[in-house]
Structures are given as structure tokens and as C-alpha cells.
Amino acid sequence: MDAFTALYSRKSTRDFAEMVPGDAFIEKILNAGMAAPVGRSRYETMHLTVVSNYDLLQDITHITADETSRNRAPFYGAPVVIFVSSNNERKDLRLSDTGCIIENMAVAARALGLASIYLWGFIAPMKEHPDLVARLNLPEGFEPISALGIGYAKQDLDTYSEPRHAIDVNYVK
Ligand SMILES: Cc1cc2nc3c(=O)[nH]c(=O)nc-3n(C[C@H](O)[C@H](O)[C@H](O)COP(=O)(O)O)c2cc1C
Incomplete structure (x- = not known):
């Protein structure tokens, strides 16, 4: 799949199958993040944590899922969740850096035929439970910023040759 097809075909998946992606795929996705x-x-201010521990994902789900929110939120059954954490003292850079890393990983996942979902909403409620955050075994001083759920989609992924969304543009010439 060429780069533009992968970019256009990355799409949030909110219904994952149980099958776990292989380690070689996860390594390629991590490399894309890097x-x-x-x-x-300041790459040393960032940290990636690959969580495939079912019990931990379930415990986070039970504590952070809003019963009125989407089915199986926050992870929608994704069997692997990559947390992106930061200790950058410039807190305004944390989300931007994390966004770049997550998008690279999401596009790489799509190029490999895997589905993904950018996950930010559960982070604040998770942080209200330091025992859960501790189970990420982060280096001292790092805080989770966002995460990417990865896995196989229950439904076949579509392939797109143009963007599915539009953003207003103006030109200054
Ligand atoms: C910063 C950010 C945070 C997001 N947080 C969540 C989230 O917590 N849960 C969720 O289901 N989707 C989340 N999303 C996914 C967006 O809802 C999704 O990207 C958007 O609706 C566009 O759809 P698409 O990804 O299929 O193109 C997030 C996306 C971004 C960029």
C-alpha cells in the first residue's frame, strides 16, 4: 500500500476482533512512532508502553467506561493498546508530540492491514486511579498522554483514494 492510500484509509475502528496482532507488526508500528x-x-521525554495484558485492559475499562458511551469503550475490544507517555516539562508540547507519534503509528497499522483507534478520553479518568497508572510500569516522572488501540477490525477495512474529511483552507499568496 502506498503512503497516500495508507493515509486516506486510516480510519477509527470501534469494533475489534479478539485476534492479537503479531509481535513483528507491533515492532513495525513502534518504529513508525519513533x-x-x-x-x-526531545525523544527522551517520550515513552511507549505496549499493553496486551487482558486483565489490565479490563480493569481500566471497568473504571473508566461511561455506561452511556459507545459500546465496549474505551478500547472497543482492541487487544493491544500502545500508551504514549511524556515527562516533558513543557506541558504544551506533550499533546502535540503524542499526536505526531500516534498518527504515524495509526497510518503504519493501516498499511499493515491493521485497524486502530486514537484514545484520549479515558486518560483523565484513568489518572484518577493511580493504582491503574502504576500498572503501566512507567519510568519515574512520566505521565500517560494518549493511547492507540490496535488490532484486527471485525469488518473488512475499506481502502480510500482520497480524504474522507475536509478542513477549510485559505491561501495567502
Ligand atoms: C486527539 C484525539 C483524541 C481522540 N480521542 C478519542 C477517544 O478517546 N475515543 C474515541 O473513540 N475516539 C477518539 N478519537 C478519534 C476521533 O473521534 C476520530 O479520529 C475522528 O472522529 C475522525 O474519524 P476517523 O479517525 O475515522 O477519520 C480521538 C482523535 C484524536 C485526534
């Missing part, structure tokens, strides 16, 4: 731009090149 290829992302990070402000002031």
Missing part, C-alpha cells in the same frame, strides 16, 4: 517529529527533538 520516526515521528518531536518538538526540539
Whole structure:
């Protein structure tokens, strides 16, 4: 799949199958994350945690899922969740750096035929439970910022040759 097809075909999946992606796929996705731009090149302020521990994902789900929210939120059954954490003292850079890393990983996942979902909403409720955050075994001082759920979609993934969304543009020439 070429780069533009992968970009256009990345789409949030909210219904994952149980099958777990192989380690080789996860490694490629992590490498794509490491290829992302990070402000002031401070890669040491970022940290990636691959969680495939069913019990931990279930415990987070039970504590953070809003009963009125979408089915099987926050992970929608994704069997692997990659947490992106930061200890950057410039807190304004944390979300931007994380966004770049997550998007690279999401596009890489799609290029490999895997589905993904950007997950931010559950992070604040999860942080209200330090015991759950502790189970990520993060290095001292790091905080989870967002996560990417990865797996196989229950329904076949579509392939797109153009963007599915539009953003207003103006030109200054
Ligand atoms: C910063 C950010 C946070 C997001 N947080 C969540 C989330 O917590 N839960 C969720 O289901 N989707 C989340 N999404 C996914 C968006 O809802 C989704 O990307 C958007 O609706 C566009 O759809 P698409 O990804 O299929 O193109 C998030 C996306 C971004 C960029």
C-alpha cells in the first residue's frame, strides 16, 4: 500500500476482533512512532508502553467506561493498546508530540492491514486511579498522554483514494 492510500484509509475502528496482532507488526508500528517529529527533538521525554495484558485492559475499562458511551469503550475490544507517555516539562508540547507519534503509528497499522483507534478520553479518568497508572510500569516522572488501540477490525477495512474529511483552507499568496 502506498503512503497516500495508507493515509486516506486510516480510519477509527470501534469494533475489534479478539485476534492479537503479531509481535513483528507491533515492532513495525513502534518504529513508525519513533520516526515521528518531536518538538526540539526531545525523544527522551517520550515513552511507549505496549499493553496486551487482558486483565489490565479490563480493569481500566471497568473504571473508566461511561455506561452511556459507545459500546465496549474505551478500547472497543482492541487487544493491544500502545500508551504514549511524556515527562516533558513543557506541558504544551506533550499533546502535540503524542499526536505526531500516534498518527504515524495509526497510518503504519493501516498499511499493515491493521485497524486502530486514537484514545484520549479515558486518560483523565484513568489518572484518577493511580493504582491503574502504576500498572503501566512507567519510568519515574512520566505521565500517560494518549493511547492507540490496535488490532484486527471485525469488518473488512475499506481502502480510500482520497480524504474522507475536509478542513477549510485559505491561501495567502
Ligand atoms: C486527539 C484525539 C483524541 C481522540 N480521542 C478519542 C477517544 O478517546 N475515543 C474515541 O473513540 N475516539 C477518539 N478519537 C478519534 C476521533 O473521534 C476520530 O479520529 C475522528 O472522529 C475522525 O474519524 P476517523 O479517525 O475515522 O477519520 C480521538 C482523535 C484524536 C485526534
